[in-house]
Amino acid sequence: MIYERTLNLAKTIIKEKLSVRSKADEVIDLSKDEKIEEIMRAETCEELHKLVCEDFWVATWCHSTAFERKRLEGTRITCIQKPGRLGYDFAIRTPCTPARWSDFDEEMTSAWEALCNAYCGGNYGSTDLDAFETLSYA
Numbered sequence: 661m662i663y664e665r666t667l668n669l670a671k672t673i674i675k676e677k678l679s680v681r682s683k684a685d686e687v688i689d690l691s692k693d694e695k696i697e698e699i700m701r702a703e704t705c706e707e708l709h710k711l712v713c714e715d716f717w718v719a720t721w722c723h724s725t726a727f728e729r730k731r732l733e734g735t736r737i738t739c740i741q742k743p744g745r746l747g748y749d750f751a752i753r754t755p756c757t758p759a760r761w762s763d764f765d766e767e768m769t770s771a772w773e774a775l776c777n778a779y780c781g782g783n784y785g786s787t788d789l790d791a792f793e794t795l796s797y798a
Contacts, residue, residue: 663750666737666750666752667702667703667704667705667708667750669720669737670708670718670737670739671699671700671702671708673718673719673720673737674690674696674699674718675696675699675700677718678690678691678696679691680712680716680717680718681716681717681718681719682714682715682716683714683715683716683717683740688712688714688716690711690712695711698711699711699712705739705748705750706748708739709739709741709748712739715738715739715740715741716738716739717736717737717738717739717753718736718737719733719734719735719736719737720733720734720735720736720737721733721734722734722767724767725767725770725771725774726766726767726769726770726771727766727770732760732763732764732767733760733763735752735753735754736752736753736754737750737751737752737753738750738751738752738753
């Protein structure tokens, strides 16, 4: 079930962006020759990899609650052919670069401050659920 959901999400991201990123972090354009239609019909990561023609990754996006109109790179979905063996490493990866750590550190700090302010402020113990609306997105 998780595999199918992740595969479908990867295909949706590819359809939206019309590209993926290579292992060398270069853009691979997939907008030509009805490639997107073929990608949307792919049923396995092997089929997807064959259509892209090399190892690749895509990323989901997270909308920041700390900074208006800022988008954070979310989970990466990677598809890497295992060298010398059958199969593929089709995986999800969380932020794992210094730039991404910094972005998420700022985001989590802001979310923590919002949580502390909500619980330590005048609304502590309140039954007014609207008072905690900003926390539902943190």
